[in-house]
Amino acid sequence: MTAPLPESFYRRNTVEVARSLLGMRLVRMLGGLRLSGLITEAEAYRGEEDLACHARAGRTPRNAVMYGPPGRAYVYFTYGMHWMLNCVTEEEGFPAAVLLRAVWVDEGREVVAARRPKALPEHWTDGPAKLCQAFQIDRRLNGAALTGPLDGLWIEAGPGFPDEQVSIGARVGLGGTPEPWLSMPWRFKVKRPPLS
């Protein structure tokens, strides 16, 4: 039996946490069933100076969770229809988080198949909004503690991925974000998803 990753895992430099999250296991309890997937893509968003980060304009009602203690879920709504899941990082008071962009579904594949009826398995959870749809993650989980089972969403230790299987690059979808933030190598992606 594997325990949720402790708060100390998240109370570190956000870029390190983003890299470390690859190969960890995202777990969601849904209707008594356990869904899980290995994290295969993550991006770091770090501080008010990072002009790509939601905290760039200071604290607001929307981004308040990022200023709170590490190990919480920051879930936000965008494009009028999509939810995104982040893990809050670093010391309380410093706004930072890691966006989970993709997982490879392991446990609960039947449930995910039903929640993503029009998608092929390789596209069930290969985007940040897709994984939220697959795991039923929305506003209700904003602020949830990922360090325990109470909120039905947590992250456990997993096999990880060696550096040879990880590509590092610029974050995506940042629109007109100025340099150097646009090109910061804060996106971590597994080159090849693990095969079943």
Place this chain on the structure above:
DNA sequence: AGCACGATTAACT
């Protein structure tokens, strides 16, 4: 009170 836009996705041409 009004408005432009977004850490995207799916369905087009």
Place this chain on the structure above:
DNA sequence: GTTAATCGTGCTC
């Protein structure tokens, strides 16, 4: 490659 979908948020008037 292009674009509609769809609405909360934060900024301007």
